Amino acid sequence: MNSPITLDALKVLDAIERKQNFAGAADELCRVPSAISYTVNKLEEDLGVILFDRSKRKAELTYVGKLIVEQGRLILQATDELTYVAKQSASGWELELRIAIDSIVYFQPLYSLIAELHQQHPWMSIKVIDEAFGGTWEALSAGRCDLIIGAADSVRDNNINTLPIGDIEFIFVVSRDHPLCKIQQPITASMLKQYPSIVVADSSREIMPRSAGILDGQSRITVPNMEQKIEMQLRGVGVGYLPVHRIQNALKTGQLVPLPLVTPETRKHNLCMAWRKENKGKALNWFIEKIQSLPSNLFLCEK
Numbered sequence: 001m002n003s004p005i006t007l008d009a010l011k012v013l014d015a016i017e018r019k020q021n022f023a024g025a026a027d028e029l030c031r032v033p034s035a036i037s038y039t040v041n042k043l044e045e046d047l048g049v050i051l052f053d054r055s056k057r058k059a060e061l062t063y064v065g066k067l068i069v070e071q072g073r074l075i076l077q078a079t080d081e082l083t084y085v086a087k088q089s090a091s092g093w094e095l096e097l098r099i100a101i102d103s104i105v106y107f108q109p110l111y112s113l114i115a116e117l118h119q120q121h122p123w124m125s126i127k128v129i130d131e132a133f134g135g136t137w138e139a140l141s142a143g144r145c146d147l148i149i150g151a152a153d154s155v156r157d158n159n160i161n162t163l164p165i166g167d168i169e170f171i172f173v174v175s176r177d178h179p180l181c182k183i184q185q186p187i188t189a190s191m192l193k194q195y196p197s198i199v200v201a202d203s204s205r206e207i208m209p210r211s212a213g214i215l216d217g218q219s220r221i222t223v224p225n226m227e228q229k230i231e232m233q234l235r236g237v238g239v240g241y242l243p244v245h246r247i248q249n250a251l252k253t254g255q256l257v258p259l260p261l262v263t264p265e266t267r268k269h270n271l272c273m274a275w276r277k278e279n280k281g282k283a284l285n286w287f288i289e290k291i292q293s294l295p296s297n298l299f300l301c302e303k
Helices: 007-019 022-029 033-047 063-090 109-120 134-141 226-234 248-253 282-293
Strands: 096-102 125-131 147-152 160-175 197-200 220-223 240-243 256-258 268-276
Touching: 007 022, 007 033, 007 063, 022 033, 096 109, 096 134, 096 282, 109 125, 109 282, 125 134, 134 147, 134 268, 147 282, 160 226, 160 282, 197 226, 197 240, 220 226, 226 240, 248 256, 268 282
Parallel strands: 096 125, 096 147, 197 220
Antiparallel strands: 147 268, 160 240, 160 256, 160 268
16 A cells, blocks of 8 residues: 655645745745645545645644644654665664673773764664673674773784773772781681672673682672672672772772782783774774773773
């Protein structure tokens, strides 16, 4: 069934309603008034309804006319968006940019970049997901994202490009009121086992999840991200290693206290962002270039 309601007819009705007369609509659409009248009369005839109340001096829509104009504008808007999306896609701009950020780094630097990209390309979808440990690399390899930020170390994969964003170090800390602060130091493994370890869940879905800093026989409390791990340790709920760049203020104020261990672990990592070489999307390239122009270590600095 072919509908008599065409995009052209919807544009005519929209112009008439906004200009409040047929002549104004004709000027806007660069047509003669008779062509506007013909379009409206033909549509009324084909639909079998009256769209305009002609008993008044101004062109006033009937109830059915208002309904068609209101719904028609949604169709016109959707058509404009579809046209834009098609042109953007043909020119190399993705319809969606997916970014995975490890919870070990700060999210704040992304705010302004996402806002700027969305302002330039308002029809583009931008999706940001939170990952941790092996889940960050897995998100890229499994195709769940186009760009990862804050991945620890690097992978030996010729199909992946990486860019360093800073180095981090972990230290063992507890809250200032924790019982471990009041016993003889350095702390032994048997002492640690008395208190739960706070760990961030590995967000891997397809590979075996891993954890760090867990002693055999030590209970654990698993949280979704680094922010909650820090909060739990600040509250004295448990113990564990934390990245120095995320707890600078807590260390300065004494809320968190570093403790020496009998068998300390050296934990230093190089963080990077990474993307697949075959991904030539313009939005991805725009994002990478913007991050490269930012000050070094920005994702490791608290704002």
